[in-house]
Amino acid sequence: MAARTDMKILVVDDMSTMRRIMRSIFKELGFTNIEEAENGSDALGKLKGDKFDLVVSDWNMPVMPGIELLRNIRADAALKHIPVLMVTAEAQKENLMEAIQAGVSNYVVKPFTAEIIKQKLDKIFAGA
């Protein structure tokens, strides 16, 4: 089943330009219900306060990095079901393994294209 275009997406990145790029890509793919957070702590607060259908997060962020946000999401009974897509410059095998062990839904390495984001979304929601 494809992702619903009205699903609520949380984009988490400390760089405002990256958040804007992600928003543009999602808009192009038909998803307009987007919120933003600038670090993991900010994101966690928003996730606990509202219902989200997808989290798209960077790794390297101040206050709380993406991998810690992922662990917090998976440890929370109310949030653990939310798919998490890591979009990050961390391209080492160790990072990928760490993200998989932490329960990531899929992983994109920067720089990326809109097509790659679409492919990852299709994979995440294929089994939904």
Add this chain to the structure above:
Amino acid sequence: MSSNANESLQELHRAYAPPPAGTDGAERPGDRELYTHLGELARYLDETMRKLSALEQPLTSSAGQLPKASDALTDLTRMTEQGTHQVMELTDALLVSNRQLRAGLETIQIGLSDTGREHMGVIAQAAALMDLAVGNQKTLMDIITALSFQDLAGQRVKKIVGILDEVQSRLLELVVVFGVKGAPKDGGPDRAEALLKELEATKKTSIKQDVVDDLLKEFGF
């Protein structure tokens, strides 16, 4: 490693060889030489960072401050961020315009098809323009995703800034550690320790270049 660098290291190692038995606590022959080398290295790093700072116009309004190299690099990230937002602003406007163009072309195509008559190849032309508009859409999206260079550059700059700050702090600590055994120009060990504490305290603030300069001058560099 270059042969010159290797020779320098060997020279330092000979100068700082373990002391002969029974001489612990006394200044060894190599101590002063090592201290001099470290001080020169600290000064070299300081001069290099000043040159890096000079590559960018000072963005702070206070004329009395000499911007740190790390501040200049951080400003570089901010400037590229602003530029990237400007480009995205323009690209977004083009995307909106292109979507309107596609909608208009679609309306023309439908309208012309409904008449059931061929209009001198106009329908074919409209289809060709639609293909162009679709291609433009992809190109505009490629421009937007290519702008992610700013994020990658910013992350690398942050790492460099962190390394520069750490190296500079550690070098200065070494200068003080070795310097208090010797004879600083003014104030003695207490003055040096106070400066080092001040340096630590200002790590989280934007201005520490003057503290760095004071510390280096204190030890004759």
